[in-house]
Amino acid sequence: xxxxxxxxxxxxxxxxxxxxxxxxxxxxxxxxxxxxxxxxxxxxxxxxxxxxxxxxxxxxxxxxxxxxxxxxxxxxxxxxxxxxxxxxxxxxxxxxxxxxxxxxxxxxxxxxxxxxxxxxxxxxxxxxxxxxxxxxxxxxxxxxxxxxxxxxxxxxxxxxxxxxxxxxxxxxxxxxxxxxxxxxxxxxxxxxxxxxxxxxxxxxxxxxxxxxxxxxxxxxxxxxxxxxxxxxxxxxxxxxxxxxxxxxxxxxxxxx
Amino acid sequence: xxxxxxxxxxxxxxxxxxxxxxxxxxxxxxxxxxxxxxxxxxxxxxxxxxxxxxxxxxxxxxxxxxxxxxxxxxxxxxxxxxxxxxxxxxxxxxxxxxxxxxxxxxxxxxxxxxxxxxxxxxxxxxxxxxxxxxxxxxxxxxxxxxxxxxxxxxxxxxxxxxxxxxxxxxxxxxxxxxxxxxxxxxxxxxxxxxxxxxxxxxxxxxxxxxxxxxxxxxxxxxxxxxxxxxxxxxxxxxxxxxxxxxxxxxxxxxxx
Numbered sequence: 001x002x003x004x005x006x007x008x009x010x011x012x013x014x015x016x017x018x019x020x021x022x023x024x025x026x027x028x029x030x031x032x033x034x035x036x037x038x039x040x041x042x043x044x045x046x047x048x049x050x051x052x053x054x055x056x057x058x059x060x061x062x063x064x065x066x067x068x069x070x071x072x073x074x075x076x077x078x079x080x081x082x083x084x085x086x087x088x089x090x091x092x093x094x095x096x097x098x099x100x101x102x103x104x105x106x107x108x109x110x111x112x113x114x115x116x117x118x119x120x121x122x123x124x125x126x127x128x129x130x131x132x133x134x135x136x137x138x139x140x141x142x143x144x145x146x147x148x149x150x151x152x153x154x155x156x157x158x159x160x161x162x163x164x165x166x167x168x169x170x171x172x173x174x175x176x177x178x179x180x181x182x183x184x185x186x187x188x189x190x191x192x193x194x195x196x197x198x199x200x201x202x203x204x205x206x207x208x209x210x211x212x213x214x215x216x217x218x219x220x221x222x223x224x225x226x227x228x229x230x231x232x233x234x235x236x237x238x239x240x241x242x243x244x245x246x247x248x249x250x251x252x253x254x255x256x
Numbered sequence: 257x258x259x260x261x262x263x264x265x266x267x268x269x270x271x272x273x274x275x276x277x278x279x280x281x282x283x284x285x286x287x288x289x290x291x292x293x294x295x296x297x298x299x300x301x302x303x304x305x306x307x308x309x310x311x312x313x314x315x316x317x318x319x320x321x322x323x324x325x326x327x328x329x330x331x332x333x334x335x336x337x338x339x340x341x342x343x344x345x346x347x348x349x350x351x352x353x354x355x356x357x358x359x360x361x362x363x364x365x366x367x368x369x370x371x372x373x374x375x376x377x378x379x380x381x382x383x384x385x386x387x388x389x390x391x392x393x394x395x396x397x398x399x400x401x402x403x404x405x406x407x408x409x410x411x412x413x414x415x416x417x418x419x420x421x422x423x424x425x426x427x428x429x430x431x432x433x434x435x436x437x438x439x440x441x442x443x444x445x446x447x448x449x450x451x452x453x454x455x456x457x458x459x460x461x462x463x464x465x466x467x468x469x470x471x472x473x474x475x476x477x478x479x480x481x482x483x484x485x486x487x488x489x490x491x492x493x494x495x496x497x498x499x500x501x502x503x504x505x506x507x508x509x510x511x512x
Contacts, residue, residue, distance in 0.1 A: 020354075049350060050350075052354065053354045053355075054314075054315060054324070054350075054351040054352075054354045054355050055314075055347070055350070055351060055354075056312060056313070056314050057312070057313035057314070057347065058310075058311075058312050058313070059310060068310070086343055087342055087343035087344050087369075088343050091311070091313065094305060094306075094310075094311070095310040095311060096310075098276075098308065098309045098310045098311075099309075099310050113343075
């Protein structure tokens with residue numbers, strides 16, 4: 001990686017999406033909760049893939065997509081995430097670099113294959129995601145590019161990163177490296193169910209390590225277990241330096 | 257494969273397409289002739305892939321796409337083509353079966369990887385294709401499912417199948433099996449450049465083995481080396497039982 005200044009380093013699950021169209025009956029038959037992201041194991045991934053229609057493969061992953069978006073707007077970004085040395089890993093690696101994002105995380109040479117997310121798009125344009133984390137669970141503190149984190153204005157992490165067990169330690173280490181270098185640390189909550197899975201960790205980390213928090217309305221309400229958006233606003237104020245909260249057609253609120 | 261009656265067995269190159277957008281300057285820099293299909297080797301495939309933008313992977317191949325179209329219209333079809341036992345091969349295998357097409361060709365367990373076609377789409381909506389045939393070159397007569405060919409009303413082959421060297425013998429064998437069973441044999445010319453590469457073979461095969469010929473105007477003119485569509489019509493009449501010729505916005509002509 002060069003030593004040019006970086007706007008953002010993103011850390012997240014490196015995933016190839018497999019998209020197909022499905023009807024409501026398919027979701028019912030296969031016990032899929034519409035609009036959610038569910039973690040699945042290898043067997044379930046094979047079973048769902050066998051049942052799904054012809055697919056379209058495209059590199060994805062929450063933070064990785066954000067970094068590609070940053071690069072498309074002219075920002076200078078790098079991504080840290082784990083793929084295997086298989087064809088899907090090669091596709092992910094190619095795509096994110098081709099989008100203009102530096103990506104130098106060591107590739108796994110053994111263990112589970114590159115992560116994939118089986119996505120069913122229903123006629124109402126909702127997407128139902130089923131993620132097999134595969135090689136992404138191998139991401140650990142040893143994969144952090146300390147030099148890149150040290151020279152990036154912001155280190156940005158996705159909440160989904162809490163699902164693979166080693167990545168939490170990597171997040172904490174990355175936050176320390178960033179703060180020691182006088183940089184900012186940012187987190188997106190990713191998904192209300194992700195918040196349910198990791199609420200205590202998230203609250204502790206936001207209080208101690210996160211400068212900039214991204215969430216949508218459902219996620220921020222889930223974090224503080226409140227029904228009301230205004231209550232959530234009161235809770236988050238003072239909990240971190242900046243909170244950027246999106247509300248769909250109601251616009252967004254930035255607290256700073 | 258079951259013993260249900262088949263409308264069509266398609267034989268062709270089993271290919272995964274990798275699509276991206278590119279501007280005219282990209283085509284010039286990389287010496288790509290707009291709108292054509294060029295065969296490339298593994299080194300050129302790696303070089304072009306490294307230069308291309310983020311891609312979108314989708315199973316393709318001329319005859320394979322036709323079989324998926326047949327299935328979508330309610331037809332009963334099978335496909336014969338060669339992939340390797342790699343991830344792209346698994347994607348191709350899944351997609352064509354998920355489209356409702358039987359696909360039982362033995363998978364290569366060694367040799368080159370599954371074929372891919374790097375496709376550059378320019379702002380004028382033209383596509384420029386670069387095909388690395390990979391495992392598709394391994395298709396041979398031993399891969400023909402004689403029972404399927406024997407019970408399919410039509411055996412349909414793509415002209416692109418002439419590019420891998422062993423496939424020509426497979427075509428001839430397939431035509432014999434089909435005719436011995438009292439079935440029809442069909443060929444699409446695929447591409448004017450493909451016709452240039454294989455004109456003599458095509459003329460011989462159409463005279464001796466092809467009952468139903470598909471071509472567009474450029475392809476049929478290239479086949480008979482005439483500038484005029486009417487001249488081509490006179491040539492093809494009597495050369496095979498049915499000729500279905502497409503002419504873009506001018507409609508199509510079926511000679512029977």
